[in-house]
Amino acid sequence: MAENIIELRDLTKKYGSFTAVDQLNLTIREGEIFGLLGPNGAGKTTTILMMLGLTDPTSGSVRVCGIDSTSSPTEVKKKVGYLPENVGFYEDMTGLQNLVFTGRLNAVTGNEAMEKAEELLEKVGLTEHSGKKTLKYSRGMLQRLGLADVLIKNPEIIILDEPTLGIDPAGVREFLDLIVRLSREQGITVLFCSHHLHQVQQVCDRVGIFVEGRLLASGDIQTLSENLFSGSPYTVEVGLRNPPQGYHDQNSARWLRDLLGNIEGVGKVSLNYGKYIVECRRDVAEEIAARVVEAGAGLNYLNKKEYGLDDIYHRYFEGRGNNE
Amino acid sequence: MTATVKKRKKLWKADEVVHPFRVIVHKEISDQVNSWRFIILLFIIGLTCFGSMYTALTNIGSAVQANDQEGNFLFLKLYTISDGTLPSFFVFISFLGPLLGISLGFDTVNSEQTKGTLSRLMSQPIHRDYLINAKFVSALTVISVLFFALGFLFMGLGIIITGLPPTPEEFWRVVFFILVSILYVAFWLNLAILFSVIFRQPATSALACIAVWLFLTVFYNLIVNLIAKAIAPSAMASTHQVFRYQEIIMTLMKILPGELYSDATTTILMPSVRSLGPLTMEQIVGAVPGPLPLGQSLLLVWPQLTGLIAATVFCFVLSYVTFMRREIRSR
C-alpha cells in the first residue's frame, strides 16, 4: 500500500469572518497524480499556501512527507516544488540564469545547477531561448520555464497551481505528457490544481472536487461517477429527424417519454439542443432504437454517453444550486 | 562549446556549494550595481563630492588664517569648510544619505511581490528572513564600498592638491566619519525596507519614505518651535526653570536621526567641539580651550551613535516581524 505523502487534518483558514478553507481533510498517496478541481475562489491556492507554510492555518494540521509545514516549512520546501499561479522571473536575467539561481538556493554547486538547468530547458523545449532575458519571454514560455524551475531541485512532490494557463493546445498536451512521464518514471507525486476539467481528467489518478472551502468528493473518476449517478448511471442521447406532428419542443420530449414509457429502467427524458436525453438505470439503447424506428420518427442519432468529469462537476453544481 | 565554457566561467564559485544566503547577497549586489538607479546615484554623489572638494580647496587659505586652536587639524577642514555657496562635504552627505538609503531600499520586498518572484523565492528551502537580511546586507555593502571609496578619494585628492598629509588621528577621524555616515544611511535603508514590506506598491512606499524625510527635516522643527512657544517660561521664571525648558527643547530637537548624525559628525570632524548640550557658566569657566582627543570625541558622540543604532534596529525588527508572518501570494 502506498504511503500518504500529504495529509491534511481539519484544515481551516479564516480571513476575518470569511472562511476560505473549511475543515478540510485530504490525503494524497505517494506517486499519484491528484487533481484538485474547483471554481474560482474555492480556496485551492490557499490550501497550497498552507501546505508550503507560506500562510498559517487558523486551525488544523498539514503534514507533508511526515513533516509539519507550519512549524518547519524549510524542511518541507526541500522536498516540494511549487509552481505558483502567475509565476514571475527576474527579468534582467536569462532563463538559464534564473534556473541556476534557483538551483543554487537548493544547495547545489554552480556547475551541477548549470548542467541540470540545461537538461531541463531541453525537456521543456526552451533550449533556443535559454540565453534570452526572461523579460522577452512570452506567457507560455514563462510557464514552461516555471516547470523547469520546479524540477531543478529534484522534488519528491510537485504542486502545480493552474500550470497550463497561457500555454497553447499543443503545448498543453506536451506539458501534461511531461507531468505524467515524470510521475511514472521518477515516482514524483503531483498535485495538480485547475478548473480545466478535461486536463484534470486526462492526467489525474484521483480528483478532489473543492467548492467554497469544502471538499465535496474525492476519488477516481469511476468511483465519483458511480456515487453520483447511482440513480441513473446511463444516458442515451437520441436525435430525431421528424418528430411527430403537433408536438413541439418540450411536448415532443413528453411524447418520447410516453413512447419509451414501458421499457423497464427508463427515467427522465429531456430535450437539450435538439437532442433528447434519456436517463436510464440500465443499458437500454437497443430497445430505445427499436421503439423509435417502429414509430417512424426518423432516428438519425443515437449515442450512449459515459460520464466524465464534466458531468460530475455539473452535477455537483446543480446540487448546490438546489440546496441554496 | 566555447559559449558554454564562457558562461560557466562567469559563475561565481561554480564548483562549491555556496550557502543560499550568500547566493542571494551575491545576486542582489550585482543587481544593485548594474541598475540604472545606482549609476544615477553614483553620478549625483560624485558630482557633489567634487563640488565640495572645489569649494574646500578654494577656501582653505582663509580658514587657516582665521583659525587659532584647530590649526593642527587642517586636513579635516577639507571635509567641513565651505564659503556659503556650496555646502561642505559632510553637510552634503547628511543631505544625500537619506536619498541614498531610500532609493536603494524602497522597493526591496514589494517589487519582488509585483514581479511574482517572491512566492517562487519563498518556496525554495530558505528561511524567510534571508530575503530581507540579504537585501539589507547587499545594499549596505554597496553603500559602504561607495562611501569608503569616496571618502578616501577625497582624502587622496586633498593630499595631492594641498600637499598636506593627514596625521594618524585625522585619518582615524575620517574613518569614523565614514562609518557614522554608513550607519546613518543604514537607518534610512531600514526605514525604506520597512515601508517596502508594509506597502504593496513601490511608488507608495517611496512616497511614504519621502514623506517621513520631509516631515523630519522641515515640519518637525516647526512643530517643536510651536511647542517651545507654548511652554515658554515667563520672564519671572527661575534660572533652573529656564534651564529645564532649554533642555526639553534641545532634547526634542536633537532626537531626530538627522540631528543625531550631524551632531556626531561635527564632533568627530571638529575636535574643538566639547559638548553637545547647553553649558552653564560654571562649566565653561576654567575650561582649557583646546581640541579633544579622538577617544574623548567618540565618548561624546556615544549617545548619538546609540540613538542611531537603536532607530535602525527598531525599523529592522518591525519589518522582520511584519514579513515573517505575512501570507505570500503570487502577485
Ligand SMILES: Nc1ncnc2c1ncn2[C@@H]1O[C@H](COP(=O)(O)OP(=O)(O)OP(=O)(O)O)[C@@H](O)[C@H]1O
Ligand atoms: N488576504 C485575503 N483576505 C481575505 N480573503 C482572501 C484573501 N486571500 C484570499 N481570500 C479569499 O479566499 C478565497 C479562496 O481564495 P483562493 O485564492 O484560495 O482561491 P482559488 O481556489 O485559488 O481560486 P482561483 O481558481 O481563482 O485561483 C477567495 O474567496 C478569496 O476571496
Ligand SMILES: [Mg+2]
Ligand atoms: Mg488560485
